[in-house]
Amino acid sequence: MRIKVGMKALILGAALVAEVAHAQSSVQLYGLLDAFVGYKKPMNGQSSVIAGNGGMTAPYFGLRGSEDIGGGTKVIFDLEGYFNIQNGSMGRTGFPHDGLFSRNAYVGVSGQYGTATAGLIPPLLWFSTITFNPFWNSFVFSPMVLHSYVGLNGQGVFGNAGEWWNSVYYASPSFNGLVGRAMYSFGNDPGHLGQNKWSGQVSYNNSGFATSVVYQQIKYSLNAGDLGTVLPGLTTQSVVNLGVSYDLNYVKLYGQYQHVWDSISNGDVGIDTGQVGFEIPVGIGRILGSDAYSKSTGHSSVYRNTWALSYDYPLSKRTDVYAAVRSDRASKMSSGITIGGGLRTQF
Template identity: 30%
Template sequence: MKKSLLALAALGVFAGAAHAQSSVTLYGIIDAGFVYTNNSGGQKQYAMNSGNLQGSRWGLRGTEDLGGGLKAIFVLENGFNVFNGQLGQGGDEFGRQAYVGLSTAQFGTVTLGRQYDSVVDYTGAFEVGSQWASYFGAHPGDLDNMNNSNRVNNAIKFTSANYAGFTFGGLYSLGGNAGQFNRNQIWSVGLGYSQGPLQLGAGYLNVKDPNYSFFGNNANSKTATTAGSTSNFPNSRVIGGYASAKTQQVIAAGGAYTFGAATVGATYSNTQFKDLGSEPGTGLTPVGGFTGGTGKFHNAEINFKYQLTPALLLGVAYDYTKGYGLGDAKYHQAMLGADYFLSKRTDVYIDGVYQHASGTDSTNRAAVASINGLSPSSTSNQVAALVGIRHKF
């Protein structure tokens, strides 16, 4: 009798093992190009650049069927520079994404780890910096994070299933500071709709202590105990002077409509860096010396792309950024691009970006042009031209 029970138990174990199916996929992108800038800190610059249309990366994606429609999932994704082999995302081994969770087709997915916020998930795909224009074509300073410059650590995230074209989700990141529950806290929510030729999305993001929780959450980031300035904000005068903000808030929306071979898209965002001067040690004085002031931006983009042939995509876009609250800088940005597919996995591209600045920027000086990802110009104008190749595997 005991032998029979043991045999049945063993069969049950093997049956469970046979029922559970799992898979792991290795994937990646290698994107490399040549960039010309007419004015980088007052000088012309010729440079090689990695990760233009998409960040160069390799990753592992896995699923396991747990039965009853439930799956375990994970993603580990590394970013790197193809020209020197260095790690991307501030030295993190899996700086692009790293999460594990559970998923059902009926309700959606819950994941834990380093992840994208809802502004990226639901509106990022509508800006051309995430499409054909490269990250140089992102909104100035990527002030609204639509181009996914920053990820979120320690995040719990929910993404719904698709309900008649509608999806929704949210993210919450615990700060992890004893006795300071709100410090470094990040949360976001979003909603999307996709049906036929129409796509729409909206997202909200709220970040406490952004200099450390959002801009400074990588291995090589400066901490509050680092000697000297501890600013982790980008080398961009568009937002670089706002590192002392207590809170960053982003409200964003976007959409696209496809008719035939053409697609028209648009985005809008309102970004605010609140309570300037609340983060000590950043080495930056709030605009005008105001403590408790807020730097604010409106940003609007309209874009158009046309699939001229099955292999050739052409694009044009215009973006307008207006600062208010403290700085009153204005940035006009125009983008042109072409992407030619040699195969389903390999394409070559060419892009051009022009930016003109005016007014007073986040450093309380006359605004200069500052195309995303480049050193600021010494004048109000800046031009960047890019040619490159991308391969996916």
């Protein structure tokens, strides 16, 4: 009888230890799929009917986890990769350098003194760009994303939209909604295009109001061929971005202002971009709207105006359908338009 009781106690103790160990560490598989069909006519281009990839969000899958190592500190990691739902290939459309884990690939620690990570990490400017516009990170319908990362005639932010390689990152604890962040990316190789990238951010989020100020600087070497795919003669690009949003329950308002300085051997160029947007609940769905305007000054003067309107309807907590239209105009170019509807689901 004592043996049976002892065995039961041993089994119960082992189960409790296993349960505690499971609570101290976790691993999660997750992702998102987004496909749409539509009509597209780019500026100065020919029209076509398309089956598109990632109308609202570029599809991705990920594996994240954490381990509690005591004292309120956790070891964290995240591995995320883009894929094209139309043909099954890795990466986003138009991003030839996307690898297996090109969305996130980092390991770090998080605790009472903040969070520190190292690896492949999205830059702070990217997060501010997508947070303060209603179309989030859409490369198809978000005017602010297109103006910032799909530039026109030398306009735009360089150094990759979605990730910085060889990076270290730190975020402070939240002080009543106030958070400071800093990031640096190493070149690793002499003369590497991505060397000397750094960025800093101060953000605040409390009671429906959020704001952020980000500064980013990238220095480029002048080795032969190093700048050919970016902007000839470019030595330094500096960017400041101010974002704000305010949720009034019946409407959420968005705004951004961004200034880019391009230091070029034959004359500097400045690019000013402004964006306003809104999100209006309609039943269980929502109407999204955004307008962005950019103008460059210096030896090249170019303007661009893009607006978008969308209706998003949730079918469940994980799945939604959407319809959207985007209009694009720029100096000395014929106008462009994109119209589409899609389905997006998470797992």
